[in-house]
Amino acid sequence: xxxxxxxxxxxxxxxxxxxxxxxxxxxxxxxxxxxxxxxxxxxxxxxxxxxxxxxxxxxxxxxxxxxxxxxxxxxxxxxxxxxxxxxxxxxxxxxxxxxxxxxxxxxxxxxxxxxxxxxxxxxxxxxxxxxxxxxxxxxxxxxxxxxxxxxxxxxxxxxxxxxxxxxxxxxxxxxxxxxxxxxxxxxxxxxxxxxxxxxxxxxxxxxxxxxxxxxxxxxxxxxxxxxxxxxxxxxxxxxxxxxxxxxxxxxxxxxxxxxxxxxxxxxxxxxxxxxxxxxxxxxxxxxxxxxxxxxxxxxxxxxxxxxxxxxxxxxxxxxxxxxxxxxxxx
Amino acid sequence: xxxxxxxxxxxxxxxxxxxxxxxxxxxxxxxxxxxxxxxxxxxxxxxxxxxxxxxxxxxxxxxxxxxxxxxxxxxxxxxxxxxxxxxxxxxxxxxxxxxxxxxxxxxxxxxxxxxxxxxxxxxxxxxxxxxxxxxxxxxxxxxxxxxxxxxxxxxxxxxxxxxxxxxxxxxxxxxxxxxxxxxxxxxxxxxxxxxxxxxxxxxxxxxxxxxxxxxxxxxxxxxxxxxxxxxxxxxxxxxxxxxxxxxxxxxxxxxxxxxxxxxxxxxxxxxxxxxxxxxxxxxxxxxxxxxxxxxxxxxxxxxxxxxxxxxxxxxxxxxxxxxxxxxxxx
Amino acid sequence: xxxxxxxxxxxxxxxxxxxxxxxxxxxxxxxxxxxxxxxxxxxxxxxxxxxxxxxxxxxxxxxxxxxxxxxxxxxxxxxxxxxxxxxxxxxxxxxxxxxxxxxxxxxxxxxxxxxxxxxxxxxxxxxxxxxxxxxxxxxxxxxxxxxxxxxxxxxxxxxxxxxxxxxxxxxxxxxxxxxxxxxxxxxxxxxxxxxxxxxxxxxxxxxxxxxxxxxxxxxxxxxxxxxxxxxxxxxxxxxxxxxxxxxxxxxxxxxxxxxxxxxxxxxxxxxxxxxxxxxxxxxxxxxxxxxxxxxxxxxxxxxxxxxxxxxxxxxxxxxxxxxxxxxxxx
Numbered sequence: 001x002x003x004x005x006x007x008x009x010x011x012x013x014x015x016x017x018x019x020x021x022x023x024x025x026x027x028x029x030x031x032x033x034x035x036x037x038x039x040x041x042x043x044x045x046x047x048x049x050x051x052x053x054x055x056x057x058x059x060x061x062x063x064x065x066x067x068x069x070x071x072x073x074x075x076x077x078x079x080x081x082x083x084x085x086x087x088x089x090x091x092x093x094x095x096x097x098x099x100x101x102x103x104x105x106x107x108x109x110x111x112x113x114x115x116x117x118x119x120x121x122x123x124x125x126x127x128x129x130x131x132x133x134x135x136x137x138x139x140x141x142x143x144x145x146x147x148x149x150x151x152x153x154x155x156x157x158x159x160x161x162x163x164x165x166x167x168x169x170x171x172x173x174x175x176x177x178x179x180x181x182x183x184x185x186x187x188x189x190x191x192x193x194x195x196x197x198x199x200x201x202x203x204x205x206x207x208x209x210x211x212x213x214x215x216x217x218x219x220x221x222x223x224x225x226x227x228x229x230x231x232x233x234x235x236x237x238x239x240x241x242x243x244x245x246x247x248x249x250x251x252x253x254x255x256x257x258x259x260x261x262x263x264x265x266x267x268x269x270x271x272x273x274x275x276x277x278x279x280x281x282x283x284x285x286x287x288x289x290x291x292x293x294x295x296x297x298x299x300x301x302x303x304x305x306x307x308x309x310x311x312x313x314x315x316x317x318x319x320x321x322x323x324x325x326x327x328x329x330x
Numbered sequence: 331x332x333x334x335x336x337x338x339x340x341x342x343x344x345x346x347x348x349x350x351x352x353x354x355x356x357x358x359x360x361x362x363x364x365x366x367x368x369x370x371x372x373x374x375x376x377x378x379x380x381x382x383x384x385x386x387x388x389x390x391x392x393x394x395x396x397x398x399x400x401x402x403x404x405x406x407x408x409x410x411x412x413x414x415x416x417x418x419x420x421x422x423x424x425x426x427x428x429x430x431x432x433x434x435x436x437x438x439x440x441x442x443x444x445x446x447x448x449x450x451x452x453x454x455x456x457x458x459x460x461x462x463x464x465x466x467x468x469x470x471x472x473x474x475x476x477x478x479x480x481x482x483x484x485x486x487x488x489x490x491x492x493x494x495x496x497x498x499x500x501x502x503x504x505x506x507x508x509x510x511x512x513x514x515x516x517x518x519x520x521x522x523x524x525x526x527x528x529x530x531x532x533x534x535x536x537x538x539x540x541x542x543x544x545x546x547x548x549x550x551x552x553x554x555x556x557x558x559x560x561x562x563x564x565x566x567x568x569x570x571x572x573x574x575x576x577x578x579x580x581x582x583x584x585x586x587x588x589x590x591x592x593x594x595x596x597x598x599x600x601x602x603x604x605x606x607x608x609x610x611x612x613x614x615x616x617x618x619x620x621x622x623x624x625x626x627x628x629x630x631x632x633x634x635x636x637x638x639x640x641x642x643x644x645x646x647x648x649x650x651x652x653x654x655x656x657x658x659x660x
Numbered sequence: 661x662x663x664x665x666x667x668x669x670x671x672x673x674x675x676x677x678x679x680x681x682x683x684x685x686x687x688x689x690x691x692x693x694x695x696x697x698x699x700x701x702x703x704x705x706x707x708x709x710x711x712x713x714x715x716x717x718x719x720x721x722x723x724x725x726x727x728x729x730x731x732x733x734x735x736x737x738x739x740x741x742x743x744x745x746x747x748x749x750x751x752x753x754x755x756x757x758x759x760x761x762x763x764x765x766x767x768x769x770x771x772x773x774x775x776x777x778x779x780x781x782x783x784x785x786x787x788x789x790x791x792x793x794x795x796x797x798x799x800x801x802x803x804x805x806x807x808x809x810x811x812x813x814x815x816x817x818x819x820x821x822x823x824x825x826x827x828x829x830x831x832x833x834x835x836x837x838x839x840x841x842x843x844x845x846x847x848x849x850x851x852x853x854x855x856x857x858x859x860x861x862x863x864x865x866x867x868x869x870x871x872x873x874x875x876x877x878x879x880x881x882x883x884x885x886x887x888x889x890x891x892x893x894x895x896x897x898x899x900x901x902x903x904x905x906x907x908x909x910x911x912x913x914x915x916x917x918x919x920x921x922x923x924x925x926x927x928x929x930x931x932x933x934x935x936x937x938x939x940x941x942x943x944x945x946x947x948x949x950x951x952x953x954x955x956x957x958x959x960x961x962x963x964x965x966x967x968x969x970x971x972x973x974x975x976x977x978x979x980x981x982x983x984x985x986x987x988x989x990x
Contacts, residue, residue, distance in 0.1 A: 039469040072476065119985045126824055129459065129789065131477055135824055139699040146732065147791055149811075150820035151479075153830045160480035164456055164465055170483045172504050174832050175850050190505050190523050191539060193850050209851060209884050224539050224557050225581075227884050227910040227926070232983055250557040251583050251599055251885075253911050253927050266557070267583050267599025269911055269927025274966040288967065306604040307618065309639010309969010323562055325449045369799040402806065459789065461807055481809075490810035494786055494795055500813045502834050520835050520853050521869060554869050554887050555911075580887040581913050581929055596887070597913050597929025636934040637948065639969010653892055655779045 003107060005031045005085040007050040008098050009042070011071045012080045015134035021125050022132045023080050023097035024162060026071060028105075036107050042070060053081045076131075089116035096121045100156075100179035100196060104163045110181050110197045110215050111239070118196075122155035132157070156196055169329045180210075183218070185327050191224045203327050208248060217243045221320055223250035223266060238272060243298065247320045256291050259298030263316055268304050270311065276302070277312045333437060335361045335415040337380040338428050339372070341401045342410045345464035351455050352462045353410050353427035354492060356401065358435075366437050372400060383411045406461075419446035426451045430486075430509035430526060434493045440511050440527045440545050441569070448526075452485035462487070486526055499659045510540075513548070515657045521554045533657050538578060547573045549652055553580035553596060568602060573628065577650045586621050589628030593646055598634050600641065606632070607642045663767060665691045665745040667710040668758050669702070671731045672740045675794035681785050682792045683740050683757035684822060686731065688765075696767050702730060713741045736791075749776035756781045760816075760839035760856060764823045770841050770857045770875050771899070778856075782815035792817070816856055829989045840870075843878070845987050851884045863987050868908060877903045879982055883910035883926060898932060903958065907980045916951050919958030923976055928964050930971065936962070937972045 010025035028037035033046050044050055044063060052060035053067075068079050082094040090096045096118050102108040125132035129149050133141050142148045151174060152158075159180050160173035167184035170176055176188060179196025185203030188194065192206040199210060202218020210216060211230025222228075226248040228240045241257045248254055249266030256272050264270055272292035280286050294300060294313060301316035340355035358367040363376050374380055374393060382390035383397075398409050412424040420426045426448050432438040455462035459479050463471050472478045481504060482488075489510050490503035497514035500506055506518060509526025515533030518524065522536040529540060532548020540546060541560025552558075556578040558570045571587045578584055579596030586602050594600055602622035610616050624630060624643060631646035670685035688697035693706050704710055704723060712720035713727075728739050742754040750756045756778050762768040785792035789809050793801050802808045811834060812818070819840050820833035827844035830836055836848060839856025845863030848854065852866040859870060862878020870876060871890025882888075886908040888900045901917045908914055909926030916932050924930055932952035940946050954960060954973060961976035 040473060070473075072473070119988070124829055124989050126820070129477060129479065135826070138824055143700060143730075143732070147789060149789065149833075150818075150824060151833050153820060153824055153828060153833070155829065156831075158480075160456070160483060164468055164480060164483055166465070168483060169454055169485065171486075173479075173481050173483070174504070174834070211884075224541075225555055225885055225911070229910065229926075232986060249599070250559065251555070251581060251911060255926070265599075266559075266585070266601055267597075267927075269909070269925075271926055276966065304639075304969070306606065306641040309634070309964075311966045326562060328449070329454050370803060400803075402803070459807060459809065488810075490786070490813060494798055494810060494813055496795070498813060499784055499815065501816075503809075503811050503813070504834070554871075555885055579929070580889065581885070581911060595929075596889075596915070596931055597927075634969075636936065636971045639964070656892060658779070659784050 003030050003034075003036065003102070004087055005083060006036065006098075007047060007054070007081065007083045008037075008101070009050065009053075009067055009082075010080045011073055011077050012093075013077055013132050016137055017134075019123070019134075020078075020080070020093050021123055021134065022157060023082070023094055025080075025098060025101050028098070028101065028107075037101070037105055042067065050081065051083070054083055087114045089114055090118045090121050092121055093123065097178075101163065103179045103181050103197060103199075104159050104165065106165060106181060106183070108181075109201075110199055111213060113197075115197055119155060124153065124155050125157075126150045127152045127154065127157055127161075167329050181215075185218075185329065187326055187329065189224070192222070195230065202244070203322060205322055205326060207250070208252075211240070213239050215241045217241075217246065217260065219244055219320065219322055220246040220248075221322060222248045223252065225251045226264075227253040227269070229253070229255045229271075238292070238295075241296075243296075245320050256295045259296050259300070261298055261316055261320070262300045263302065263318065263320070265301075265303040268302060268311065270302050274311050277305075277310050279312055279314045281315050283314070333360050333364075333366065333432070334417055335413060336366065337377060337384070337411065337413045338367075338431070339380065339383075339397055339412075340410045341403055341407050342423075343407055343462050346467055347464075349453070349464075350408075350410070350423045351453055351464065352487060353412070353424055355410075355428060355431050358428070358431065358437075367431070367435055372397065380411065381413070384413055417444045419444055420448045420451050422451055423453065427508075431493065433509045433511050433527060433529075434489050434495065436495060436511060436513070439531075440529055441543060443527075445527055449485060454483060454485050455487075456480045457482045457484065457487055457491075497659050511545075515548075515659065517656055517659065519554070522552070525560065532574070533652060535652055535656060537580070538582075541570070544570045544572075546571070547576065547590065549574055549650065550576040550578075551650055551652060552578045553582065555581045556594075557583040557599070559583070559585045559601075568622070568625075571626075573626075575650050586625045589626050589630070591628055591646055591650070592630045593632065593648065593650070595631075595633040598632060598641065600632050604641050607635075607640050609642055609644045611645050613644070663690050663694075663696065663762070664747055665743060666696065666758075667707060667714070667741065667743045668697075668761070669710065669713075669727055670740045670742075671733055671737050672753075673737055673792050676797055677794075679783065679794075680738075680740070680753050681783055681794065682817060683742070683754055685740075685758060685761050688758070688761065688767075697761070697765055702727065710741065711743070714743055747774045749774055750778045750781050752781055753783065757838075761823065763839045763841050763857060763859075764819050764825065766825060766841060766843070768841075769861075770859055771873060773857075775857055779815060784813065784815050785817075786810045787812045787814065787817055787821075827989050841875075845989065847986055847989065849884070852882070855890065862904070863982060865982055865986060867910070868912075871900070874900045874902075876901070877906065877920065879904055879980065880906040880908075881980055881982060882908045883912065885911045886924075887913040887929070889913070889915045889931075898952070898955075901956075903956075905980050916955045919956050919960070921958055921976055921980070922960045923962065923978065923980070925961075925963040928962060928971065930962050934971050937965075937970050939972055939974045941975050943974070 009027040012020040012023045156177040159176045169187040171190040175193040180194035181199030186200045189207040193209040195212040205221045207224040208222035208226030214228045243260035252264045253269035274291045339357040342350040342353040486507040489506045489508045499517040501520040505523040507526045510524035511529030516530045519537040523539040525542040535551045537554040538552035538556030544558045573590035583599035604621045669687040672680040672683040816837040819836045819838045829847040831850040835853040837856045840854035841859030846860045849867040853869040855872040865881045867884040868882035868886030874888045903920035912924045913929035934951045
């Protein structure tokens with residue numbers, strides 16, 4: 001990524017000790033003065049102008065005041081000016097949120113940023129209708145603010161509470177973490193889920209779960225409740241992906257990377273270690289091999305034979321057709 | 331349906347351009363002066379009275395003003411008076427919301443209304459704690475309204491934000507779309523989901539997903555995470571239904587219409603194309619046939635033999651018993 | 661449990677008829693003057709002091725007034741002082757909420773309290789951003805309170821709206837009922853679910869569903885979308901549990917209690933009635949038996965042979981390792 005160095009301006013919520021709980025960025029600018037994010041058109045001269053704020057120089061001082069005013073910074077918030085020079089590991093909460101923003105703003109693709117250390121640098125917040133609250137301060141806060149509801153207690157917030165990319169539908173925002181990458185034309189139904197550093201590269205219908213690190217190619221369809229194996233927990237260490245024009249059937253599961261135009265039958269969980277009967281177009285057995293050996297190959301159909309119970313792989317001739325009506329997300 | 335013609339009165343939210351984003355109906359009256367909906371008892375004479383409002387006649391004018399006052403119409407909202415004469419395709423947002431209301435109010439059963447064109451006529455909104463917002467206006471709105479949260483970005487809102495039918499429990503409102511039809515005695519657990527134009531016809535325990543167009547008969551139980559194939563995406567074109575006294579086991583799936591008193595074993599995904607061993611009461615093999623050929627037949631038990639791996643269909647003698655305590659939803 | 665007798669003080673919301681809709685307890689004290697709950701340090705002398713409030717004695721009167729003030733009791737709320745002398749069946753809403761509190765506060769383990777009658781004594785509420793509302797009063801309430809949203813219609817509220825135990829992450833609060841027991845170090849991902857009277861006894865990664873009555877031992881991992889059979893509906897009557905260091909694969913299901921260090925392969929639904937091929941370490945067939953006969957045994961791996969389709973049970977030598985980064989929930 002040659003977007004670095006960059007500077008970002010925003011505001012952060014604080015707990016009673018003054019620790020940052022989150023950061024909401026409003027402006028992101030590269031050293032080449034490319035504006036990566038500035039939806040509200042905040043005014044500044046150029047990158048050096050923003051750099052002046054970091055140095056706390058007299059020039060930067062009045063710009064800072066302007067931002068504080070425009071961002072309606074109040075006593076529980078503070079202005080955040082943050083620079084990342086190189087794509088190194090995550091060292092603080094400002095790094096963490098900025099990288100999650102780069103992903104959800106579609107500036108950086110999943111697996112293209114160094115996210116080491118992100119868990120350690122994100123505080124675990126109670127996410128309430130009054131914003132993030134330090135869990136230790138929650139009981140006292142509730143007593144003062146009737147009708148405080150805690151929608152999650154997590155290190156990651158919901159993406160839609162920070163960023164809503166254009167051309168997407170997201171039926172249940174609580175299932176998309178900040179740091180998800182959703183291409184235009186993506187529809188996430190209620191049973192869909194997208195972790196940070198994961199997502200879709202084009203039009204897609206997602207009713208299943210996209211684990212951290214997993215990427216789905218364009219025109220692919222993840223059926224209701226289907227699972228893609230992640231690498232964060234559960235012992236799997238191969239990075240899963242789905243190519244273009246693929247279909248994972250409802251309640252199916254995927255433990256290998258798929259090529260293009262592949263189908264996994266509804267209800268079939270294909271792990272890397274599954275032994276699979278490979279058939280040719282005539283239905284003749286060619287070989288028996290581990291599913292992992294079929295990784296990233298195209299035009300395959302995976303089923304469980306309903307009479308013999310064996311997992312089989314056949315040439316796939318069926319085209320997955322997304323329903324256009326469902327992807328005109330205007 | 332002989333409920334048409336009908337007139338409905340309500341209020342709608344608007345974006346900054348004055349386009350309607352949603353409609354909340356408070357009164358629905360048929361030409362025969364049958365009140366289909368008027369929970370708060372808004373006062374008017376009869377159908378012609380309401381028609382006068384449509385014609386913007388002097389008689390209608392004061393009634394209009396009354397409604398505007400009682401519905402607390404403010405500057406981001408407008409009064410909606412809408413007439414549907416015949417059940418034709420959906421032509422605008424007022425049609426769309428009115429038909430979704432008819433379904434969720436239990437006035438029209440799923441698959442009984444012409445819903446063609448509904449996707450094209452529903453705007454994709456950001457559904458926030460301040461009501462629906464045009465996604466293009468969201469960033470500016472957030473800056474002015476701290477603590478704006480976006481629970482979904484979708485063409486359909488949650489049913490419970492508009493209508494809560496009597497005698498139901500809905501553990502997670504974000505998973506029931508406006509346009510769902512839930513009969514009295516229905517309990518939807520956290521993993522349940524009901525799309526628009528779909529639902530339950532009697533007492534039911536729903537912990538699985540009811541896709542658009544799918545209808546569940548009374549005293550049936552959909553286990554946790556089970557799937558019913560829909561016709562909107564994924565390539566299926568047969569309308570699925572579940573009869574009375576049926577059980578879909580947890581994590582199972584259904585690709586054929588079921589008759590009454592049928593069971594699909596937990597974890598088994600039965601697609602229409604699955605070849606199935608049909609056994610008699612003695613356990614003898616009668617025939618091998620496609621599951622689709624068993625569509626809508628009653629008293630069947632579908633399992634995958636845990637030793638041979640074959641999908642089998644046997645006569646079902648077990649009665650599904652719903653736990654009464656769980657369905658007294660007062 | 662020798663925590664009884666105990667007295668608890670809190671506040672409750674009421675409908676327009678004055679019936680209690682919920683109770684929020686702030687203080688729980690045993691007769692031995694052990695404070696089980698008092699996060700905000702409300703002042704009182706001892707158990708007898710609280711008992712004086714119950715008797716409405718002059719001594720109790722001023723304490724009552726203090727509590728009313730500190731709990732900001734308004735006209736839709738009332739002070740609740742509730743005593744449970746013995747662990748008998750649930751007789752009213754105050755009993756019900758107090759027992760749910762004891763569970764979620766980790767004072768009583770799942771299956772250790774008498775919860776008979778709990779469904780009958782919990783009203784079915786519309787849970788809104790303005791607190792619980794009687795569904796019959798909802799339409800009128802909405803007209804007076806613009807932007808009223810109903811997140812669920814249920815007898816049980818979300819735990820996080822009442823209690824957030826320390827050291828947990830809960831990605832989607834709407835999926836954890838009050839009465840869930842979550843040990844420190846528990847992470848519940850978006851697809852995780854925990855019913856009341858169920859939970860985790862130590863560090864755990866939960867991306868599947870923990871049904872009522874089900875308990876998960878420490879260092880166990882429930883994969884995305886996995887199912888544990890409950891006893892409330894669906895016809896199962898054996899109480900399921902998972903031992904320590906176990907893994908339920910994604911989209912798997914469990915119908916027997918598991919011992920320690922067991923694995924159920926992703927996508928396999930193991931019901932009690934499944935006949936299973938038991939193999940020794942050399943892969944030789946030892947016996948064929950019902951899964952129920954393997955209940956609570958340790959060091960077992962359950963898979964479905966991907967070539968023969970039979971469910972098999974082998975000695976398990978693989979250690980389940982939770983990712984430590986994911987369980988440091990500070």
